[in-house]
Amino acid sequence: MRTINAEVIGVGTELLLGQIANTNAQWISQQLAVLGIHVYHHSVVGDNLERCSQTFQTAHNRSNLVIVTGGLGPTEDDMTRDAAQSIFGQKLVTDEESMERIEHFYVKNNQPMSPNNRKQALVFEHADVLQNLEGMAPGMIVQHESTAWVFLPGVPSEMKFLMNQHVLPFLKDRFQLEAEIASEMLRFIGIGESQLEHDLADIIQSQTNPTIAPLASEGEVGLRLTAKAASSEEAKRLIETAKTRILAVAGEYYYGSDNITIEEKVLKMLQDRGWSIASAESLTGGRFMDRLVSIPGASSVCNGAIVAYSAEVKERVLEVPKFLLKKYGTVSEECASCMVLNVQSMLESDVAVSFTGVAGPDAVEGHEAGTVYIGLQLKDQQPIIRKFHFTGRREQIRNRAVKKALEMIFHQLKK
Amino acid sequence: MRTINAEVIGVGTELLLGQIANTNAQWISQQLAVLGIHVYHHSVVGDNLERCSQTFQTAHNRSNLVIVTGGLGPTEDDMTRDAAQSIFGQKLVTDEESMERIEHFYVKNNQPMSPNNRKQALVFEHADVLQNLEGMAPGMIVQHESTAWVFLPGVPSEMKFLMNQHVLPFLKDRFQLEAEIASEMLRFIGIGESQLEHDLADIIQSQTNPTIAPLASEGEVGLRLTAKAASSEEAKRLIETAKTRILAVAGEYYYGSDNITIEEKVLKMLQDRGWSIASAESLTGGRFMDRLVSIPGASSVCNGAIVAYSAEVKERVLEVPKFLLKKYGTVSEECASCMVLNVQSMLESDVAVSFTGVAGPDAVEGHEAGTVYIGLQLKDQQPIIRKFHFTGRREQIRNRAVKKALEMIFHQLKK
Structure with missing residues (x-):
């Protein structure tokens, strides 16, 4: 050639x-x-x-x-x-x-x-x-x-x-192209690009066939493996061998290959369990549920959402007690916890997620833009509430919150 | 220069x-x-x-x-x-x-x-x-x-x-850019590109400074005016003259210029009236409310939404009566009407919108993908329910439904 x-x-x-x-x-x-x-x-x-x-x-x-x-x-x-x-x-x-x-x-x-x-x-x-x-x-x-x-x-x-x-x-x-090419994009979530490259440095540097090219995008990292060989089977085998080595180090963060998205992966994991999902959304304004609903077949999993953007709707529709809002504020672990529990029960879903926080540009209740609490409730387990400080502008903060919730569900369901 | x-x-x-x-x-x-x-x-x-x-x-x-x-x-x-x-x-x-x-x-x-x-x-x-x-x-x-x-x-x-x-x-x-350029993008909604070009044919063909370039995008049309002159004031004056001629013909569909979006325009019109908004969303999955919440300052207007993706949530949370769902189905004028009335009352909002329909790819209740009912309720006026047949794939149908609702609100508030 x-x-x-x-x-x-x-x-x-x-x-x-x-x-x-x-x-x-x-x-x-x-x-x-x-x-x-x-x-x-x-x-x-x-x-x-x-x-x-x-x-x-x-x-x-x-x-x-x-x-x-x-x-x-x-x-x-x-x-x-x-x-x-x-x-x-x-x-x-x-x-x-x-x-x-x-x-x-x-x-x-x-x-x-x-x-x-x-x-x-x-x-x-x-x-x-x-x-x-x-x-x-x-x-x-x-x-x-x-x-x-x-x-x-x-x-x-x-x-x-x-x-x-x-x-x-x-x-x-x-060009007498006799070499066959195989390629696979490995997708990771919950680890940064430089951390992943650092953890895989030995493999990436020693590897020439397949080549390994990292590609970061919003809250995720991809690794593209491209192998050349005399036969298609041999090229695929080279990919498989490298993939096995990579997943032995970073498998915890791997959610799928090629065109799959984390939304699709989470929806699939829920479908496999026969579980339903609901969300209670403040700053994300319905974006979390929208992302899941954008996938064909979502109706077998998605019950719906309560978008409680105003404090009144949190109180009246989501039934977050007035004393709780007064004592802890809407941007609080307590509010996120109450939101996730109530939406799970009201929408009778197996899994529930809640979002409350500050999308910006202005601070709210003394919390700066980017402060976000995410609640996750699986069946009758204890709710998991995590606090984040996302950087960026309003849309980035809202996207990062949605992506982070998908990451949390993925890691919990994977356990 | x-x-x-x-x-x-x-x-x-x-x-x-x-x-x-x-x-x-x-x-x-x-x-x-x-x-x-x-x-x-x-x-x-x-x-x-x-x-x-x-x-x-x-x-x-x-x-x-x-x-x-x-x-x-x-x-x-x-x-x-x-x-x-x-x-x-x-x-x-x-x-x-x-x-x-x-x-x-x-x-x-x-x-x-x-x-x-x-x-x-x-x-x-x-x-x-x-x-x-x-x-x-x-x-x-x-x-x-x-x-x-x-x-x-x-x-x-x-x-x-x-x-x-x-x-x-x-x-x-x-580069001491001396030739001054002025440019304005006029944005229209509710009229197709070829209709707008037809209505404005005389103006577009006779005009060389500013030039007028039409640009169609999802459910909207833009006209970019670009004028060159020795001074910035002169260039702006040329734009203003052409704009006045254009709006005399098509002003009914004009909602704003340059970077404004129809979401921003609708939010602004609601803010000016001191009105709040809520939505009840089935196939759109929260996307309508998400679009409004993506704008800074949305909290003065957006109360929230009930995403009633499953029939159970429509019945239990949105309180659409079982007999109604049974008699007319979820994809019906009656369901859209009940959804919009109930969400307006539950979320105590001045304006409410509802969406029910089929995003596809599969048909639902005998309705093919693209069949969508949109309900709009302003204060205590009669609800307006319209039926649409949108073309395209799942995401296009959902986007067109959201855009159409914004167009309906815009034209109602403009009256």
Whole structure:
């Protein structure tokens, strides 16, 4: 297998103006990653001949696979062919099959064809032409010196059609991709990124196949394992071996792999036990229950919630005694405890969660923003009440509270 | 005004693997476009010192403003500082204010700080340090030869905070942006994009300064007006004139400009009246109340909600009579009506909203996914119950229901 330095270039001023995100580069990169092709650069350049030519020249110098999207349209602005010509020095000729399809489109739709549309059928004389059954301009594959160039339209549906139909099969063949790739994202909760990396330092540093890449996101950490081997079975076995080593150290925090979310994991754990859940929410305003309800099948588990945002609703609907609110305040362990017990009983649920605290920006009852009490009640066990100081702005504090409650339920149910 | 060649560089292998799209480059480009700064290149490079240094060298050669996002984290992979050092040759020193904030974070959260975290406080000795109140690593502005370099964390919330607080004001000053740009986004609800464009066709087609760009998003339409003039006052005056013409046609659907959301508008209208609100939510699972509670100051208006996801909670907590549920079903006008009346009375609120319906994917009680009843009760007026058939998947249906309720409240309060 040859070493491949791949680069993905997006051509279009709309990208540089931020009118659209470069999701083409993202999608193409995902496909190449699955084939084990390393993408080392993404570039975006506007509809400008000089800068477009320079960008292509740079790619020619450093990459042996270049995938270009965009700039194949009918207007004056569309420069990809002209810029590429400055590299290849190949003539442009009309692709008759594409020309027929374009003409047919205008006849069928009873629209006049503008002379510009003829431009879309132009291809390099030594190109492999990729017939675009989803649109006008054909794709092209051009071999120039040691670099394979792929040109695709910028419209995502057309680009994906040509990638799937033509380019991915070509790449497998062209680069004799014999190595099979397997990949798994391990998901952890309740441990920070740097702590996890520290605990796994020996494994991460000694490991080259699979590679292990940490990725932190809001209150969670992921580890992406990517293995290469001669067979798919062997690649999967390498992943399994590394995963076993990792989970021996950090298994306590592992909740699942790939696309699962902690909400889905918690819902699944509850479903497996045949348990129901309810919440009493103040600062989270219903967000905890909303997150669970967003998952199809939630109705087998979710009874509902009482969102007691005002003190009056805490007292009148959730039946938190007035003397308790007066003595301890709404931001207190006692209030969280009473909320969780009462909602469990009122909504007749096996598990209940409560949230009371300060989302900010202002302090409440002398507690600064970020002070949050979370209550958790499982069946007839003692309620667990924990106090947190979350940092960040109002939305982050509310999200962190929800995530933390999911983490608490996960760890309790795992026991 | 100097000519600016700006470039936006994203650092991170997760971008090259396609795990995330480069939305940072998109957002930054939008901000620079509003300032009239031309972005000529986007580049993405992975966590590799050599390629990162080369990408920076290319930027140094061709751009006089370079904005780099990502690679400032605590791990071995984070290369941005090292790569930039190869260009600047400046020493890295610890920024004490950032170091204190990082230490404070770990103390406050009662988590051990790993030695790696110290790395995040390192800044170039001649940098302007941008204090990151949303996260760990500070931003930096470094002037090197004729190029201004801006370094920002890759986490979007931190990047945006530093851009808004520090970088955009710096750019206005640094590049003496003399052509003044004024821009306003007009927001409409209750009218579709094509209808709005049709109604405003004459205005949109005849208008060149300001330009008018429609932008549809979930259940709403925006019109972005952008005017250029010699003075800021003149640019604003051009916007005002066009706005007046537009609102004369479509003012009924206009709820506000720029960053306001329909949630904020509704909350504000309730605040102005001194009215409170409550909700009874089935398929929306608390999302309606959560949206309102996400706004600072919600406590003056939001009493709370009863999330009655199961039929039992509708009956027992919301007191919807058993015979009603039996006769009409939970997905019915009668149920929505009873829910809205009961929650208004139980939570003693001036305004109440109810949601009952089918989020999908499966049908319920013979009603297909997307069937939703929304109830609205203002004071002691007759309740308004409307039936909808929303399209889309589970999350879209739930979001559309919430948005539609906000639209209904807005139009009722506007009367």
